[in-house]
Amino acid sequence: MAQSNKNKHYCQIIEAAIFAAGKPLSIDDLKASVLSEFKLSLSAIRNLVREVQQSYEGRGIELVTLASGYRFQTIADVSPWLSHLWTEKAPRYSRAMLETLSLIAYKQPITRGEIEQVRGVAVSSNIIRAMQERGWIKVVGHKEIPGRPALFATTPAFLDYFGLESLDQLPQLETVAPTTFELGVQQPENQAEKETTPQSDSGESDVRETSKSISESR
Amino acid sequence: MAQSNKNKHYCQIIEAAIFAAGKPLSIDDLKASVLSEFKLSLSAIRNLVREVQQSYEGRGIELVTLASGYRFQTIADVSPWLSHLWTEKAPRYSRAMLETLSLIAYKQPITRGEIEQVRGVAVSSNIIRAMQERGWIKVVGHKEIPGRPALFATTPAFLDYFGLESLDQLPQLETVAPTTFELGVQQPENQAEKETTPQSDSGESDVRETSKSISESR
Amino acid sequence: MNAEVDAKIEDRQVITKEPEQIPLAFIRGEAVLEQPEDLFIPPEALEVILEAFEGPLDLLLYLIRKQKFDILDLPINQITAQYMEYVEIMKDLNLELAAEYLVMAAILAEIKSRLLLPKIKVDEGEDEDPRAELIRRLQEYEVFKKAAENLDEVPRDERDFYHEPIDIAENCQPKIILPDVDLQELVSAFSQVLKRVDNFKHHQISAEVLSTRERMTKILEQLEGDTFLPFSTFFDFSEGKQGVVVTFLAILELAKEKLIQIQQNLALADIHIRRAPLLESSE
Numbered sequence: 252m253a254q255s256n257k258n259k260h261y262c263q264i265i266e267a268a269i270f271a272a273g274k275p276l277s278i279d280d281l282k283a284s285v286l287s288e289f290k291l292s293l294s295a296i297r298n299l300v301r302e303v304q305q306s307y308e309g310r311g312i313e314l315v316t317l318a319s320g321y322r323f324q325t326i327a328d329v330s331p332w333l334s335h336l337w338t339e340k341a342p343r344y345s346r347a348m349l350e351t352l353s354l355i356a357y358k359q360p361i362t363r364g365e366i367e368q369v370r371g372v373a374v375s376s377n378i379i380r381a382m383q384e385r386g387w388i389k390v391v392g393h394k395e396i397p398g399r400p401a402l403f404a405t406t407p408a409f410l411d412y413f414g415l416e417s418l419d420q421l422p423q424l425e426t427v428a429p430t431t432f433e434l435g436v437q438q439p440e441n442q443a444e445k446e447t448t449p450q451s452d453s454g455e456s457d458v459r460e461t462s463k464s465i466s467e468s469r
Numbered sequence: 470m471a472q473s474n475k476n477k478h479y480c481q482i483i484e485a486a487i488f489a490a491g492k493p494l495s496i497d498d499l500k501a502s503v504l505s506e507f508k509l510s511l512s513a514i515r516n517l518v519r520e521v522q523q524s525y526e527g528r529g530i531e532l533v534t535l536a537s538g539y540r541f542q543t544i545a546d547v548s549p550w551l552s553h554l555w556t557e558k559a560p561r562y563s564r565a566m567l568e569t570l571s572l573i574a575y576k577q578p579i580t581r582g583e584i585e586q587v588r589g590v591a592v593s594s595n596i597i598r599a600m601q602e603r604g605w606i607k608v609v610g611h612k613e614i615p616g617r618p619a620l621f622a623t624t625p626a627f628l629d630y631f632g633l634e635s636l637d638q639l640p641q642l643e644t645v646a647p648t649t650f651e652l653g654v655q656q657p658e659n660q661a662e663k664e665t666t667p668q669s670d671s672g673e674s675d676v677r678e679t680s681k682s683i684s685e686s687r
Numbered sequence: 688m689n690a691e692v693d694a695k696i697e698d699r700q701v702i703t704k705e706p707e708q709i710p711l712a713f714i715r716g717e718a719v720l721e722q723p724e725d726l727f728i729p730p731e732a733l734e735v736i737l738e739a740f741e742g743p744l745d746l747l748l749y750l751i752r753k754q755k756f757d758i759l760d761l762p763i764n765q766i767t768a769q770y771m772e773y774v775e776i777m778k779d780l781n782l783e784l785a786a787e788y789l790v791m792a793a794i795l796a797e798i799k800s801r802l803l804l805p806k807i808k809v810d811e812g813e814d815e816d817p818r819a820e821l822i823r824r825l826q827e828y829e830v831f832k833k834a835a836e837n838l839d840e841v842p843r844d845e846r847d848f849y850h851e852p853i854d855i856a857e858n859c860q861p862k863i864i865l866p867d868v869d870l871q872e873l874v875s876a877f878s879q880v881l882k883r884v885d886n887f888k889h890h891q892i893s894a895e896v897l898s899t900r901e902r903m904t905k906i907l908e909q910l911e912g913d914t915f916l917p918f919s920t921f922f923d924f925s926e927g928k929q930g931v932v933v934t935f936l937a938i939l940e941l942a943k944e945k946l947i948q949i950q951q952n953l954a955l956a957d958i959h960i961r962r963a964p965l966l967e968s969s970e
Contacts, residue, residue: 266529273852311481325485341846349835372742489849548859571877622904
C-alpha cells in the first residue's frame with residue numbers, strides 16, 4: 252500500500268514533468284531532475300513511465316517514445332478535428348526536399364554529390380540549409396575524397412518530428428523489381444504482358460504530379 | 470454503447486484540443502472549432518468537459534477552469550519536484566556571509582550578537598536566513614541572557630557539503646592566525662620573505678592561495 | 688505554426704487530388720492539357736515541364752511508366768535539334784537544371800547509337816548493355832522517389848499530431864542553484880576576521896577547541912526544555928579517553944558561558960545538567 256502510494260506519487264511527478272517540460276524528456280533527464288532526490292534506478296523509472304504510458308491508452312493524448320525521450324502528444328486519430336484550432340495549414344514539403352531527406356535518412360552518412368547522383372539533379376543549397384535550420388540533418392564528418400565533402404546524417408530531432416524512436420521505424424524501402432524496367436525490344440511478348448501490371452502501382456504518384464503542376468500554373 | 474463510443478470520441482477531441490491549443494479554450498471555443506461539425510449543445514459540451522476533468526482526478530496534471538476557459542496545468546502538489554526542470558543560478562556568496570559562516574563553524578554555538586561583535590558590523594537577517602535555508606546552520610538553543618538570543622551552530626549537512634566527518638577536520642588556524650597577523654603589521658620584510666616560502670609551515674589556506682595565484686599568473 | 692520556416696522549405700505545393708482536366712499550362716493562350724508524350728517538349732512549356740519533374744530521371748521514369756516510352760525508338764536528330772532550341776530559351780531559366788536534361792538526352796542518344804551499331808559478338812559477358820547503367824540509375828531513383836512518398840505519409844508534428852507544454856501550477860518556482868563554496872574560502876574568511884580583530888582573544892584555535900565546540904553543540908541539542916539529564920548521558924565511553932575529555936571540556940565551557948546549569952544534590956550523588964534557566968523572566 253505504501254509502495255503503491257509512492258509509485259502513484261512518482262507517476263504524478265513524471266506525468267507533470269513530461270507535460271510541462273516543452274521538450275522530450277529521457278529517463279536520464281527524469282532521474283537527474285524531477286526524480287533526483289529519490290533513489291530510483293533507471294529501470295524503475297522506465298517502469299513508472301510505462302505505467303503512465305499505459306494509463307493513457309484510449310485517450311485523446313498519448314505518451315510516445317521518441318529518439319530524444321518521452322513526449323505527450325495528441326493521438327493522430329483526432330487531428331482532422333484538431334486542425335480547426337489553427338487557421339494556418341500544416342506545411343507541405345516539396346518532392347525535392349522529401350527525396351533529399353529520404354536519401355539522407357536511408358543512406359546516411361551521405362554527401363551532397365551522392366544525393367545528386369541518385370536524383371539526377373543538383374540539390375539546392377536552400378533545401379540543405381532549411382533542413383539544417385530545422386535541426387533535422389547535420390554534418391557528421393567529411394568524406395576523405397578530393398574536396399572533402401560534408402557527410403550528412405539525420406538527427407534525433409528529425410525522428411522526434413516524425414514521432415519515431417529510431418531510424419528502423421521508418422517505412423521499409425521498397426525495392427523495384429528489375430523486370431519492370433526491361434526496356435523492350437528484345438522481348439516484345441514479355442513486354443506486353445508486363446504493361447498491365449506496373450502501371451497500376453505507379454498510378455497514384457502520377458496523379459499527384461499532374462495535379463501538382465496544375466496548381467502551380469494557376 | 471454507440472452513444473458511449475461517441476462520447477469517448479468527443480472526450481478524446483476535447484482533451485486533445487485543450488492540451489494542444491496553447492491557450493485556454495472555452496465551451497464556446499470548443500463548439501466553434503473542434504466540435505463544430507457535431508451537433509452538440511453547450512450544456513452537452515460542458516458535461517463532456519466535466520467528464521474529462523474528472524478523469525484527471527488523482528493524476529499529475531489537472532484540467533482547471535479559468536475565466537477564459539479550460540486548460541491543463543500541473544498539480545500544485547508536485548511543484549517542489551517540478552521546479553528542478555527550471556533552474557536559476559543564485560549569485561555567489563558575499564564576504565559578509567562567508568565570514569559569518571566561518572565564525573559559526575569555528576566558534577559554535579554562537580549568537581548573532583557575538584558574531585557582530587567580532588566582525589564589527591551588523592549581521593543581516595538575510596545572511597542568517599540564507600544559511601538556514603541552505604541547511605548549513607541551525608539554532609541549537611538560546612543564550613540565557615536578556616533577550617535570549619538564538620545560539621547558532623553548524624549542521625551535519627554543513628559537514629557533508631565540505632566533505633568533513635567532524636568539525637575538528639576544519640583546517641587549523643593556530644599557526645596562521647597569530648603569525649600572519651603579526652607579520653602583516655610589524656615585519657614587512659619578513660612578510661616578503663614569507664611569500665616565497667609559505668608552504669613550509671603556514672596554514673594550508675595560505676598554500677592554497679599562493680599556488681592559486683601562481684597558476685593564474687601562468 | 689512555424690509558417691516562416693516552412694514557407695522557405697516549401698518549394699512547391701503538393702495538392703493531392705484535383706480534377707484532371709484543368710490545363711497543365713497556358714502557352715500562347717492555348718491550354719496544354721497533357722503531360723509530354725516523349726522527350727519532345729514544346730520549348731514554351733519547358734519551364735513548366737522542368738518544374739513538374741524532379742529531373743531527367745523523374746521525367747524518364749514517367750515516360751517509361753505512363754507513356755510506354757521506348758528508349759530505343761528515339762529519333763536522335765530531332766532530339767538534338769530540339770534540345771539546342773531549349774538552350775536558347777534556357778538563358779532566362781535555370782541553366783543548371785536544363786543541363787541535366789541535356790545530359791540525359793545525350794545519354795539516350797549514346798544508347799541509341801550503340802544499339803544501332805552492328806553487334807560484334809566477341810566477348811559476350813564483357814560488353815555491357817549500354818542500357819544497364821541507365822536502368823540501374825532509374826531503379827535506384829525510383830526506390831527513393833517512393834521512399835519520399837512514404838515519408839510524406841508518416842504522421843508528423845503539427846499535421847497529424849500536436850503538442851504544447853502545459854502550464855505549471857502557480858506555486859512552482861524555478862529551482863535555485865546555490866553557489867558553491869570552497870572550504871578554503873571559508874578558512875580564509877575566518878582568517879580575515881581574525882586579522883581584522885586585534886583584540887580577538889581566542890585566536891589560538893586548536894583541534895581540541897574545535898571538537899569541544901562541536902560537542903557543545905551536541906550537548907545543547909540533547910538538552911530540551913527544562914529537564915535535567917544525568918551527567919553520564921553525555922559520555923560515550925566507546926569514544927575512548929579523548930572523547931570523554933572532549934565532552935568534559937565541552938560541559939565546562941558551556942557552564943562557563945552560562946549556557947547550562949549543573950546540579951549535584953548530595954556529595955557523590957549523580958550530577959545533573961539542564962539548560963540554564965532564565966536570568967529574568969523574559970518569556
